[in-house]
Amino acid sequence: MIRIVKMTFDNNKVAEFLDNFNQYKNAIRNFKGVQFLELLKDKNNPNIYFTYSIWETEQDLENYRNSDLFKSVWAKTKPYFIEKAEAWSIDSVAKLP
Numbered sequence: 001m002i003r004i005v006k007m008t009f010d011n012n013k014v015a016e017f018l019d020n021f022n023q024y025k026n027a028i029r030n031f032k033g034v035q036f037l038e039l040l041k042d043k044n045n046p047n048i049y050f051t052y053s054i055w056e057t058e059q060d061l062e063n064y065r066n067s068d069l070f071k072s073v074w075a076k077t078k079p080y081f082i083e084k085a086e087a088w089s090i091d092s093v094a095k096l097p
Contacts (some may be wrong), residue, residue, distance in 0.1 A: 012040035033060020
């Protein structure tokens with residue numbers, strides 16, 4: 001399962017978000033069920049970022065969302081938003097090498 005989260009930050013908080021992400025990225029990546037984690041930045045809007053993650057199961061994602069790790073990361077990240085985060089859980093339909 002693929003999870004994409006769009007986050008729009010206050011321009012003055014982007015550096016703090018990146019510091020926070022860098023502090024926790026390895027712990028998130030090594031959380032049970034995470035197969036892949038990537039942070040992406042919008043080309044035209046430097047305050048919009050996306051996380052792209054691949055999970056073994058939907059339950060693994062739910063376990064993460066209910067974990068102390070997520071609560072800690074989200075508590076630090078959420079105040080930096082200027083828009084509500086958007087999230088999608090999707091399945092791959094076709095993959096071309």
